[in-house]
């Protein structure tokens with residue numbers, strides 16, 4: 001089949017695109033063309049084995065699958081089993097390791113006290129900033145909840161490194177992403193289901209895209225062959241929304257990550273999959289050690305691999321996180337107004353929706369587009 005023969009074209013083989021390609025191929029039963037700019041499938045979920053050590057790692061940063069959405073869970077389990085990994089994060093402050101997000105162990109260790117859960121509230125009342133009654137930004141929110149010492153140790157510099165802006169310019173809602181716990185619970189997520197695909201993320205994508213009706217073209221830029229795609233094709237576009245419209249209103253800004261890999265001559269470097277480095281003394285924000293994501297696997301005992309994570313803004317061609325500024329929201333609204341006028345085009349995914357989706361959000365969104373966008377479109381076209 002030639003490119004111009006396909007009635008269903010999916011741009012991007014990340015989670016948003018792969019789920020929709022799977023739904024269309026298996027439920028509509030029509031050929032689907034998937035165009036992938038990179039040399040691999042899976043988008044930023046892509047995982048691969050390190051050549052030297054055989055340790056599987058997530059090339060675009062540690063991805064933990066977690067959801068409480070039964071529909072999403074039942075859907076994804078058709079394509080993978082999950083191991084029993086539970087995400088716990090540690091934070092390194094002045095050479096000492098603390099549990100993170102802040103819980104009772106963090107507070108006791110940090111202040112050298114031995115509080116009981118029911119004593120935390122009274123203690124925190126003494127360290128909080130009582131003058132902030134209506135916190136208007138990230139910093140004020142932090143000071144009003146945990147006080148200056150914990151804020152400066154664990155949040156301030158991490159946030160500056162991560163967002164490269166003054167924390168007083170960030171919304172208080174970003175601080176709310178993290179819980180503050182008065183007990184010893186140290187799970188990062190509270191979802192009903194959690195884990196890492198037992199055979200890795202890339203295998204999940206191979207399974208999603210396994211149907212013979214799906215044809216994936218790697219190293220293929222949609223914009224280079226856009227003219228050859230049928231004008232009436234159902235197009236699923238999961239790339240950046242501003243790029244789709246040739247940046248006509250201007251560019252949305254993105255936060256990007258850079259990873260520096262190192263192989264070390266020991267079995268275990270840090271004893272955990274992720275350790276945060278919230279201090280100003282190092283430029284990276286965290287260190288990932290992927291062997292810990294698969295406690296069920298036997299890896300080499302001689303070596304381990306680690307990845308130092310650095311945050312960048314608008315550099316390279318690898319957008320990760322939308323930046324929630326008023327200007328970006330204004331641009332996004334302009335692009336979205338254009339997008340709704342294209343009945344057979346669905347712009348989606350983290351890049352298309354310009355939303356900070358976790359993986360389970362992306363799956364839910366793709367299932368929703370299939371049911372409430374693609375299927376009605378087919379019905380409407382048949383009716384004509």
Ligand code: UDP
Pocket residue numbers: 091100154155156158159162174175177178276277278
């Ligand atoms: N944060 C921090 N110190 C940390 C971890 C997170 O200050 O050790 C801040 C940072 O500003 C981050 C926010 O808390 O953007 C929310 O954390 P989350 O883990 O949700 O961050 P993300 O998923 O964006 O990396």
